[in-house]
Amino acid sequence: MIDAGKAYNTANKQFVNGIRELAQQSTKDEVIESSLTKFAESLTEMINYHTVGHHHHDRDLRKFKESKKHFDKVSEEKEAALARNAQAPRNKQHEVEEATNILTATRKCFRHIVLDYVLQINVLQSKRRSEILKSMLTFMYAHLTFFHQGYDLFSELQPLMKQLGGQLDQLVVDAAKDKRDMEQKHSTIQQKDFSNDDTKLEYNVDAEKGIAMEGYLFKRASNAFKTWNRRWFSIQNNQLVYQKKFKDNPTVVVEDLRLCTVKHCEDVERRFCFEVVSPTKSCMMQADSEKLRQAWIKAVQNSIATAFRERGDEEEKLDRRASTSTGSLDSGGEPKEKPLKGESALQKVLTIPGNSCCCDCGQPDPRWASINLGITLCIQCSGIHRSLGVHFSKVRSLTLDTWEPELLKLMCGLGNQVVNGIFEARREELVARKPQPGDPRQDIEAYIKAKYVERRFVRRPSDEELRTKVVSLSKQEKRLSSSNEHLPPRPPPPTPKLRPASNASGKSVRSADSGIQNSADGSREMLADTPSTNSPADTGWEPVFYEPKDCSAGLQLYWAAGARSLPDMAEALAHGAPVNWVNAEDQKRTPLIMAVQGGSLVTCEFLLQNAANVNQQDAQGRAPLHHATILGHTGQVCLFLKRGANQNAADMEEKTPLSMAVEAANADIVTLLRLAKMNEEMREAEGYSPAGDETYQDIFQDFTQMASNDPELLNRYEQYNTPRPGP
Incomplete structure (x- = not known):
């Protein structure tokens, strides 16, 4: 009875928890949420009342069970001792004595355990009548209390239950009306012909939550298998995102659409494909029809244009604010010069020989640059460069990023013509084809990796050429x-305190025309003399170069x-x-x-x-x-x-x-x-x-x-x- 009562209470608690979860999922319906919450609270109190009646004391019963366990165990031990004593051969006196001793000890232990066991039986029998009546009476009073308290509790709920009963009738009528209306709409829609109709799409940048467009597309995975998966895509807040399931957090494909371009893809087996290319990645997608593909391409293009307009408005506001401020150091009250940005940086960099086309594929009018290499890139090649890692190439936009003057001079000091003269010195010799605009991305990516990562086309100088170069630079x-x-x-x-240089004979050598100590190993040494105050530009040492070994x-x-x-x-x-x-x-x-x-x-x-x-x-x-x-x-x-x-x-x-x-x-x-x-x-x-x-x-x-x-x-x-x- 007690075990069954516990299981009953557990089941009731699970039932009440289910009601609470249902109430939480019905937050939009105030009537259902408040009613279910109130009922769950009342049922929880009822469960608490029921639990009180299931506490009974069984201390004496536990002692009896423990004594019985000991009795059963020692009984088995005595039987084993008797069997061993009976099996002892008469001609082996030591085994006979050992078996006799074990039997004697086991019998003594058995007598003590038997006495304890009989005591517990007698105690239990003596309390049997009183305990049975006491427990049963307590159990009945517990039921009396449970039903009395339950009656009081449900009496308080009765007005609410009557009120909900009246509302329930109206809810049934409303549900029947809604069902009839939905069946009529369903019948009307079924009669339409959808054979030549496509999904109607609307483009609205002012839509709720900033969603310009959304719908299902197939996305090609970037793994080795190039699998296609259907995902829910949306263009929102100038970003392209998708979700695997409705409740999943959106995965951002493109963080800023201003950095992207979109184009048709006809070089894949599937129909209705298009590609969104960013500086960091390329995403291939497939629509369900040609009309949907055109709609998505137009939506991406419009979002890019909208993002640029919004950015331009923000910059114009910032420029107006900045025009009222003045420089803080030696500005003489004039507005301070800002770092070059946008078209200014673009015009300066594109005037360098070779920079008017992408350094790697030749695409005209590049808008990106690798600042550690000093080259200009198209948007597709810039994405490939980003994938190489910053230890190979650091990509920056010529139109969107701010350019510090020293970085701009670095770009102007190198350029595509100079860098290609280094990284493509052996390309023609190796008969390696340079990519052209419109080539497949994987071909361009393979060429760029061979060029910058593997440095396959770099011409290695001979020892004599390298020696000549080093001597020339030192001079x-x-x-x-x-x-x-x-x-x-x-x-x-x-002045550093350094040892004087020495020639092969171990004597100090001083240049006749410069007064500087030279070393035969090609290193530079500093004089220990105090520099002349007449030459403020003197650093305390001058470099002297001897041809190194x-x-x-x-x-x-x-x-x-x-x-x-x-x-x-x-x-x-x-x-x-x-x-x-x-x-x-x-x-x-x-x-x-x-x-x-x-x-x-x-x-x-x-x-x-x-x-x-x-x-x-x-x-x-x-x-x-x-x-x-x-x-x-x-x-x-x-x-x-x-x-x-x-x-x-x-x-x-x-x-x-x-x-x-x-x-x-x-x-x-x-x-x-x-x-x-x-x-x-x-x-x-x-x-x-x-x-x-x-x-x-x-x-x-x-x-x-x-x-x-x-x-x-x-x-x-x-x-x-x-x-x-x-x-």
Whole structure:
């Protein structure tokens, strides 16, 4: 009875939970939701009343059962001892004694267990009459309470039940009317002829939830099997999304339709196919009919146009706001120049030889670029480049993205003609066909991977050619370093304490025309003499190059960075030069440090775009930021800080870039370093306001503009102090 009651209560609880779930699913119908909720609460109380009556004490019964278990067990043990005693042979006295002892011990244990068992039987028998009557009486009183409380509870529900009974009659009448109306509509629709009719589509950009169009399409998977699956697609909020099931979260196919193009696809076996191409992927879809395909293509095209109009309106508003603000540093009250964007960047980049067509397929009028390669791309090739990964190609829009001046100069310093001269040098020799506009995507993708990932068409130079190239670049770097045209006025840095170079006989060698120590191993050495104060541009050392024993692409990259030759740097990287190559013969300097010494902002930008480590230190513990501070290259300091340079790093003399800038009294660099540090502290502080970050960005933008467009404005050291030698 007790077990059955528990099962009954469990079933009742499941029933009530079902009623609660039904009420939650009927939130739009207030009558059903409130009624079911009220009934579920009442039934829950009834279940609680019923549970109270099923508690009984069976402590004595449990003791009796435990005693019986012990009795049964010891009985089996006694039977086993008797059998063993009977089987003991008379001629084996030790077995007889052992069996007798076991039987004696087992009999003693059996007598004790029997006494306990009999005691429990007698106790149970003595309480039998009283316990039975007591339990039964308690059970009956529990039923009395249950039915009494249930009567009171349902008496309170009776008015609600009568009210719902009246409403139920009206609901039955309404349901019958709705059924009759739906049957009539069904009959009318069945009589129509749909043989030549297609689904009517409406395009409305102001539709609810921003949905411009929606419907079922077949989508080709991007896996190796190219399977087709039917999905529910929609164009909403300038995005193309689809759902596998109705309740699934939408999967975004295209995040921004402004970056896309749509076209018919007739080169597949299926009919009514079209393709949406974005910079990151290509999505092939199939409509159910030609009319539906045209409707989808038109919807995508209209959404692209709408997105551009909305973006243009936003930019126009922002431009009007920006026109009222003025520059914050040396602007003289004039509005500050913004980074180039849109058509301005496009026009500048497309004037470079070869840039008017896509670098890889020749598609005219490209609108995309790979900033680390310095080339222009069409939208399809840009999507393939994105799939290669940023360690091979970093794609940016020429019309939609903002272009920093140093990045724009990088693009103008290379171009499709230069880069193809490197990456396609052996293409004709290998009889490799270059893709044309309209070729299948997989063919273009295979060519691009062979060109940039496998570098199959790059011509590897001979040792003699590489040696000649390195010697030429070193001489070019030496000519630049001996001239102070590209360096701002600055005080000389502290002279490093280095050993003098020696020739093969072990004696120090000094150049007759330059007064610089040379080393026979092709490395550069610094003089221990104090630099002359008459030459503020002197860095404390000049590069001297002797023909090295072993040349490498890394050494070419190193000297090309100092010679400010972007094509030679790109060629070295194409030949496999590590961008963070270390010159062990020259104070463990890297190409990025050499670019700092060369004084070119663009070469630094090129190396950083190709994953150069902005914090890699030389043998003196100086990172590129230290060298840019010592040389007074304000634009490079600004660039390194924007790229995450650690301004708290100290060199072997425990000097940080800030302490060096303060010692040299370079106000611009001190300002930049302190601003960057203050901005970093503000970011870490609680309650940080984005306004502080905007001010910081504005000031850095001013410095970037001056460093790229008017570098003479940053040659202001003499305004602050007279040049003085370092300690």
